Amino acid sequence: xxxxxxxxxxxxxxxxxxxYYMDKRIxxxxxxxxxxxxxxxxxxxxxxxxxxxxxxxxYFSPAYQLIEAEVQSMIGQLVTISGVxxxxxxxxxxxxxxxxxxxxxxxxxVTVVCCS
Numbered sequence: 696x697x698x699x700x701x702x703x704x705x706x707x708x709x710x711x712x713x714x715y716y717m718d719k720r721i722x723x724x725x726x727x728x729x730x731x732x733x734x735x736x737x738x739x740x741x742x743x744x745x746x747x748x749x750x751x752x753x754y755f756s757p758a759y760q761l762i763e764a765e766v767q768s769m770i771g772q773l774v775t776i777s778g779v780x781x782x783x784x785x786x787x788x789x790x791x792x793x794x795x796x797x798x799x800x801x802x803x804x805v806t807v808v809c810c811s
Contacts, residue, residue, distance in 0.1 A: 698725025698742040704748040716780040724775045754791035760804035
């Protein structure tokens with residue numbers, strides 16, 4: 696699933712998109728647009744869509760500690776993130792909790808099992 700497709704589905708019909716995505720683990724591929732450490736100690740990442748905006752927001756658990764310098768160097772690259780869809784909030788499609796095998800994490804912060 697691309698970030699573009701998921702956002703278009705929500706942007707065209709929220710109810711239908713909720714029926715399809717809500718409360719399901721979704722694997723989304725998109726360009727890493729920005730990331731930050733939130734107030735609650737959790738990282739969040741936004742994936743960009745062709746609208747030029749970062750419209751997919753992925754929250755990670757506080758145990759998921761990203762290596763910030765390496766993630767910063769990945770801005771603009773394609774990444775795949777898996778998370779549970781919680782719907783559209785404030786114009787953003789939200790996934791939480793999320794994880795990714797593409798993002799560098801601090802050793803020992805979490806155990807992520809990645810399957811193709």
